[in-house]
Amino acid sequence: MRVLAIILISLLALWGCRSGPPESQPQPPDGSLFVELGGLAGISRVVDGLLFRIADDQRIVHHFAEADFERLRIQLIEQLCTESGGPCQYQGDSMAEAHAGMSITESEFQAMLEDLAAAMDEEGIAPATQRRLLTRLRPLGRDIIAH
């Protein structure tokens, strides 16, 4: 009974990641990256580690002086869940909208990815899995880096 309750709670936590009816969502081609990242719980720990690193990273922290970290945390979790093929659909601002006017440079973008890799290291995520996620995120730079 207790095991059943735990399974039920875990499933509810997964669905808590705002999923719509299946037919309204593009089906992710492969959810294995999401699983390798430790599911929603693993991704949440990685995002927490990333936010701590950003707060300590003199290369980029100035961009976050006015940031709403509560919202950012939720949006990042939702986005990484979506990008890794998990049962979420990112519903935040587009990357172009979210980063408009910030004049983010290529090296600042790179710094953020380094912080993310360090956060994944800390969670014991395998290098191959890290590379898979970073490969999915790199193209977002087109909309994040100022041109």
Ligand code: HEM
């Ligand atoms: C792969 C890299 C990145 C991803 C996936 C990402 C993702 C996001 C997401 C999901 C949001 C929230 C959008 C919303 O509120 O709806 C956001 C906001 C933001 N991002 Fe990024 N971002 C990236 C790179 C960067 C970089 C390199 C910087 C600065 C150096 C940056 C600075 C910010 C700031 C300041 C906000 C607004 C926070 C606020 O006003 O509360 N981001 N980003």
